[in-house]
Amino acid sequence: MDHTSVIRFGILGNAAVYQKALRPAFERSAVAVLAAVGSSKASGAAHPLPTDGVPAITEYTGEGAYQAVIDDPNVDAVYIPLPNHLHKEWTLKAAAAGKHVLCEKPLGVTAADAYDMIRACQENVVHLMEAFMYRYNPQHHRARQIAASGEIGDLRLVRVGFSVPLPSPESNVRFQDYPGAGALHDVGSYGINVCRWMFGTEPTRAHALTANLPGTGADILHTISLEFPDGKMATISGGLGQAYRSFYELVGTTGRIEVERPFATPPFVESDGPLRLKVDTGESTREELFDDESQYDIQIEAFCSLINGHPEQAYSPEDSQRNMHVLDACAASAQSGATELVHGSEVGVLR
Template identity: 45%
Template sequence: MSTADIGRLQVIPAIQGSTWGRVKVLASRDIEKARSVAHQLGIERTVGSYEALLEDPEVDAVYIPLPNTLHAEWTIRAAAAGKAVLCEKPLATSASDAARQIEACANHGVSLMEAFMYRFHPQTRRVQELIASGVIGQVREVRAHLSVNIMRALDPSNIRYDSRLGGGARLDMGCYSVSVARMAFGSEPRRVLGRMQSDPKLGIDISTAGLLEFPQGIALISCSFATDGGDIYTVVGTDGYIEVPRGIIPGYGTRAAEGLVIVVDPDGNRREERIEPANQYRLMADAFAESVLNRRPVPLPPEDGLNNMKVLDALARSLANNTSEPV
């Protein structure tokens, strides 16, 4: 659905290069743009509406990279049409909408998965293995940061600047930082305290930070449209820590990207683990398609996306009220 850059540059080529997925139809409300992109990418057919895509009997599943405020509506409509859904992050703009998406897909017997591609890179699996092994002891703190300076050259057409479409750093990038913290702790936070810098002209948060209180410890998450602070997370335990310098985006483009995981013990001894190159979008596409084709649960259940949205909702309340908020 749509000719969004994330689909055109990353997800569609990944599906085309996957084992289990095929891109049959590209839908856009701008049919000429759809035809141009389809020609570039070698897609067989185009349609000039999302409704036409959902009516196509040859389509088993749809990928939804629409503006955030449209995720819930088109997930629910796709479910009603009997299509499985791979929905771009964040799953929705509120936990209540995410719950409606999950209910609709369950009622119609179709799969729903949030497109958190980083969860499928071998480097993420290695981090999970290291945490489970106890090599750093008990996890007590997580620090997760993601930023890309898109404010340097304002593009009026960029939906990330539009609050009416679910723009802002919290939803666009903060969803990753929250996801990393929840994954590392293996539990859900109880309270959230947030702070932000906003752009009054755009009406969005451009830099946001949050302190998340988990049963076992705390997480400091941050995200920004205004800095090039990078992509890094650190999992701190009672007996050392794990650092992942490119935790969400090991590499750009469609090529396979190598991962790097650094383990540091209490004495400061540092061990670097190079992780085999992988295209995390392709791995995500195959995992989703294989689950749909074999009628098995998706590897990243939609309830994970719902729980992520509950934290992002609490963060929004904290930013609005200048208070610590329960999740």
């Protein structure tokens, strides 16, 4: 596939992230086009959806809709926003059909899932990337650059908070009885990812406390402590069904950096102007401003570039597997009440 190829996508499911963010992003894209959508909640034959002047989108409905999208010869890649326990199944099916996969976070329910997904995509010579859209905002790269420069001294602590209100959590798909349900595998995965990214290495131990939604086995609230090499630490708090909060703080030996609204951007929250990165060096303070760009647009561009042989903006599925190793340790800790070792930390340093 040459570097000018426009990638034709199929979507498995009709999730809110597709309706609110992905479909508009595809309509704006110069490197991708939405070719097909599959929905299991309706029945009927495939038919074109109205598209306001952009190329027609084929909608597959009812039982077999997801497989029909995968089998569509006009689809090069699939985006999977399905519930977490379905990520592995449909990634393996897409890979077997020779389709590239952009899969919502977390990549799987466990690190073992992630390994199987990576192996299947490698064996079928297709690309796999986790859809962690937040990483495509320049404020994060700038925060990491400042921390690495020594301007706040030696980075010692990362503190993260991310919670999202849900009016009726008991009826939300995130709390249905399946593996990987709950807040830890949802908003918790963001906090784990950003801590690993900012430190540039892997945690060695994890301790997690969770509170479950009554009547379910899925957590609605969690706190996580991560231990990194050289005495560095991270604390993460989050949940679903609490007041909205989204931030992280990098604390060094002489200063700190505050990053506002790092994980949720329009259309899921209203933009209140430029994003602010606040830097306190211990001797002076300043704010740096960043456009509130659509991270979904940039993510699609990065994945299409990867498919077309330009991986510079992409991040590896092996990194996603390392994130799953930490999630595994947190889930084990929540069950055991003990601090758990993070397996897989020997894989290497996060770029």
